[in-house]
Amino acid sequence: MISTPSSHSSLPENLYTSNQVREGEVLAARACHVDMYSLMLRAGQAVFDELLHRYPNVKHILICCGKGNNGGDGYVVGKLALERDLAVTLWQVGSEKELKGDAATAHDAFVKAGGVMSSEQNTVPSSVDVIVDGLLGTGIKGEVRPYFAHLIERLNQAKVPIVAIDTPSGLNTDTGAVSGSAIVADYTVTFIGVKQGLVTGSARAHTGVLSFAGLGVDEVFAKQNTANALLAQSPWLEILKAKARDTHKGRQGSVLVVGGNDGMSGAAYLASCAALKSGAGLAATYVHPESCLAIRALLPEAMVSGSAADSVLLEQRSHWASALCIGPGLGRNHWGESVYKSAMQLSTKFNKPMVVDADGLYWLSVALEHMDNRVLTPHPGEAARLLGITSTQIEHDRFSAARHLQQKFGGVVVLKGAGTIICDGSTTVVCHAGNPGMATGGMGDVLAGVIASLLAQGYPVFKAAVLGTLVHSCAADRNARMKGEVGMLASDVLNDIRYVCSAKKWWD
CATH class of the missing domain: 3.40.50.10260 (YjeF N-terminal domain)
Incomplete structure (x- = not known):
């Protein structure tokens, strides 16, 4: 460990x-x-x-x-x-x-x-x-x-x-x-x-x-x-697949990140970068036009597009992507609502697995829908809004909250926090990695990108949620070991994600 x-x-x-x-x-x-x-x-x-x-x-x-x-x-x-x-x-x-x-x-x-x-x-x-x-x-x-x-x-x-x-x-x-x-x-x-x-x-x-x-x-x-639940620990990462020696970017999956409203480009950047750092071959980022320049400057490897909410480009990108990540920096204005509705319709049309995070969860709470081919990644406050209760009630029994969220919305629920809980309705897993340094803005965007990357690489929805959560937490632990917990930024963890996804038995 x-x-x-x-x-x-x-x-x-x-x-x-x-x-x-x-x-x-x-x-x-x-x-x-x-x-x-x-x-x-x-x-x-x-x-x-x-x-x-x-x-x-x-x-x-x-x-x-x-x-x-x-x-x-x-x-x-x-x-x-x-x-x-x-x-x-x-x-x-x-x-x-x-x-x-x-x-x-x-x-x-x-x-x-x-x-x-x-x-x-x-x-x-x-x-x-x-x-x-x-x-x-x-x-x-x-x-x-x-x-x-x-x-x-x-x-x-x-x-x-x-x-x-x-x-x-x-x-x-x-x-x-x-x-x-x-x-x-x-x-x-x-x-x-x-x-x-x-x-x-x-x-x-x-x-x-x-x-x-x-x-x-x-x-x-x-x-x-x-067992009533399972405890995910570092050795579980041994099941991550090594890249074939003759692979190319087209075989590694493609992720579409949908979010990045005006003034919130950082969230979309973090999710897109995390998707690439955790092994996706390609990443595209669909954002508000005002956010394009910032993300292009930070992440030239991603294909960044910004256009109106009803753009044909969103449909083209959704069809192209292996998996979608909807919500990082999406916003709660008209643009965010329109993009959310379009992205959800397109993911259903093309039957693409997805991660719904951040403001995507806000719009989900407004227009309730049950769907199996997705991962929801709420923190306690977002979980409380989805269930119509308080965050204190969520923390009073996190296991029960995760189960209720899954029953109500389907798919896989990743209830973030100390000892993140992952539940698909039949199996519950607790992530036994992570540290207090992760309590900072942007960490959830990074997690969403990692899970979307594993979905794009072909991992089943539940396995992608469990392994993605574990990769993210272990990367943060590695960063804390080298540099300390205080002042840890979400972007600090990105290179550690590469290490965790690549190295074998580094936890020994």
Whole structure:
């Protein structure tokens, strides 16, 4: 994997709901002849091993335990730390008398090893090197209770690294949303099956580096359970086709970018350049007449035309193109509306696959239509307009939003954001690449161009959407690794797209 400040260690590609893991781990353990307390011991060992690996010089740890099995895992970590002669401060939140089953057994083992529970649970001791979060597990759905919220905020303010057990407390592991407060972890060790909410939305700001421990039952669990979604990671790019040694531009596909209204030539340029950088043989750009000169100067390789909205040229270019990209810089005035309507009619007439992005999505929200041979690439605000809800509601459950968009509009939906979600109605994929530097104008135009390029090169619609999203995010990660995240421009990523599409196994 690429090593950037926001990167994650390699993970299994299958993603599950919290309930799938909660119920499935029991059956998997039973099939492996492993009792649940032994599974807890393995979980605590995995967290402790990760802690020592990340912080080999640790001397004093603070462990925060709730009343559930996450708290039990914390007690196991505490006992292991005592056996290594580490100083352990342990906060039991809620009465220890309420601990049950395996959590109670782990508590008793910790006490027998000499562990004690601290009565002070408001101030993190200054000598603490690492905090272990075992407060709340994967069952949380709404806001955390006030005392837990207060405690979580105190821990987050402590300026001490936090290792979370299975999930950062307060995070919804089905949606990736946070309602109220959640632990901001530096590392999260999750078990048996990766919960889908750990890799998208607010989770990307709370899990830190996410690592996986199968506890010896993950293979059986995977056989017994069907993944709810998939996690796209860098090695998926191995399926990108290398260019044949005798190829020519006519075999590499042609992309038509439709957009670039007066004053918005940059968006059309970025999409057109991205299409060429990601392997399309030819690119044509249909823009407002006032935008022609700027794009011609920036990208002489593209065939740039500017004319009235009812131009015969748009029909000729649509017939010529292998795929269309409609929307970058299209605008919301009369010219933009007319061009959008014409382009959509022509793409249907000629049965051309397309990407609809940016202002194309605005016009789609005005004239709703269902179509299968296309990719929609909304950010949360655009998704909210398409569904008639708020962007906050979109981020509350990104998986559900992507499914609803696909059901309403057809084709493939690429719901952009931290942990971009790609959904075709039957399969959902989360992109596990990308970084905060991508939160800048023009990045969506580049993504649209890349996906359109892969469509033009003959990739099926869903595969083009998944690989295009992954190419774009990995290119941004490569740029961040070399130059940093701050100040990253959409145009900075263009040459990295070339590298990602060309190099083999560069992520190793």
